[in-house]
Amino acid sequence: MTLLYFAWVRQKVGRSEETVDLPQGVSSVSGLLAWLRARGGGYADAFADPARLRCAVNREHTSFDAPVGANDEVAFFPPVTGG
Amino acid sequence: MIAIRVQEEDFDLAAEAAKLREGATGAIATFTGVVRGDASLSLEHYPGMTEREIARHVEDARARWPIQGVTVIHRIGHLPPGANIVLVAVASAHREAAFRACEFLIDYLKTRAPFWKQQGGDWVEARESDEAALDKWR
Numbered sequence: 001m002t003l004l005y006f007a008w009v010r011q012k013v014g015r016s017e018e019t020v021d022l023p024q025g026v027s028s029v030s031g032l033l034a035w036l037r038a039r040g041g042g043y044a045d046a047f048a049d050p051a052r053l054r055c056a057v058n059r060e061h062t063s064f065d066a067p068v069g070a071n072d073e074v075a076f077f078p079p080v081t082g083g
Numbered sequence: 084m085i086a087i088r089v090q091e092e093d094f095d096l097a098a099e100a101a102k103l104r105e106g107a108t109g110a111i112a113t114f115t116g117v118v119r120g121d122a123s124l125s126l127e128h129y130p131g132m133t134e135r136e137i138a139r140h141v142e143d144a145r146a147r148w149p150i151q152g153v154t155v156i157h158r159i160g161h162l163p164p165g166a167n168i169v170l171v172a173v174a175s176a177h178r179e180a181a182f183r184a185c186e187f188l189i190d191y192l193k194t195r196a197p198f199w200k201q202q203g204g205d206w207v208e209a210r211e212s213d214e215a216a217l218d219k220w221r
Contacts, residue, residue, distance in 0.1 A: 006129060007199035008206050059132035061195065075129060075197075079209030082128070082157060082198025083116055083169050083189055 001070055003036075005046070006077035009053065012046035022070040029055050030064040032074060047076070054079055084152040087137050089128060091160040094170050103152045103174040112181035114189050116169040122203045124162045129197035133157070140191040144173075147187070148180035155188065157198065190216045 001022055005013045023035045030050070037047035047053070050064060056075040057066050068074055084103065096115055103111050118124050141153050152174040162168060171188045175181040193213045200207040 004129070006127060006197070007201075056129070056132060056197070059129070059135055061136075075132070077129070077197065078199065078206065080194065080197050081200045081207045081209050082126070082196045083193035083213075 001068065002073040004073065004075040006075065008078060009046050009076050012042045014042050022068070027067055028064070029057065029062065029066050029068055029074065032068055033064065033076070036076075052078060084154075085138075085141055086154045086156075087134055087141065088156045089130070089133055089159060090156065091158060093158070093167055094156045096167075096170060096172075099154050099156065099170060099172055103154060103172055106151065108151075109174075109176035110178045110181040111172060111174045112178070112185040113170065113172040114185050115167060116189070118162050118164050118166045118168060120202075121164050123164060124166075124168070124207075125201040126159045126162060126168070127199050127201075128157070128159055132197050136196050137188075137192060140188060140195065143191075144184040144187050148175065148184045149177075150175050150180060150184055153184070153188070155192065157192070157196070159198070187220055190220065 001020060003018050003020060005016055010016050026032050026035055033047050033050060036043050053076055055062060057068060058073050100111055100113060137155050150173055154172040156170040158168055171185050173181045173184045194217060
């Protein structure tokens with residue numbers, strides 16, 4: 001699966017994009033988020049407070065309980081501030 | 084005519100409005116967002132999702148009001164004070180549809196289109212009032 005990070009999530013994680021295998025036992029965005037947080041370092045910092053984060057699966061805004069699969073593109077970012 | 088663009092380059096309000104006049108008659112409402120204060124902005128976005136998200140809301144606006152044309156241009160990259168950030172322009176036969184669709188589109192663009200602003204090295208926080216502005220469209 002493809003993971004994308006934007007704004008301060010990208011800065012804390014230290015990269016904008018990566019490809020990972022769907023972690024064992026992960027079936028939702030929240031599961032993925034917990035897995036990322038458990039990686040420690042910048043990931044632990046970026047994913048410490050899910051309330052500050054938003055996500056998209058395959059380029060659509062979604063909630064953290066949305067399902068994720070091996071071929072999905074999942075993006076994590078702060079609330080948007082365009083306009 | 085529907086035009087949605089994400090670009091580093093500036094835009095020309097008069098030129099964009101003139102394009103909407105072709106074929107459209109009656110009313111053209113435009114909103115231009117400008118960098119306020121004295122600090123530059125830096126904007127990034129989620130390529131692919133941004134255009135799709137804006138297009139979805141343009142379709143939503145077209146279902147609500149009789150619209151003849153829409154132009155949405157959002158700039159990214161480094162934007163100095165006073166620079167244009169965003170343009171929403173709507174053409175319709177009458178002012179009410181043009182005004183309302185224009186406001187609807189900028190309200191949704193601010194809260195749903197995946198752009199992020201940085202000012203003076205800090206990430207700009209999303210504002211509750213922007214989210215609350217959506218209530219009038221529900």
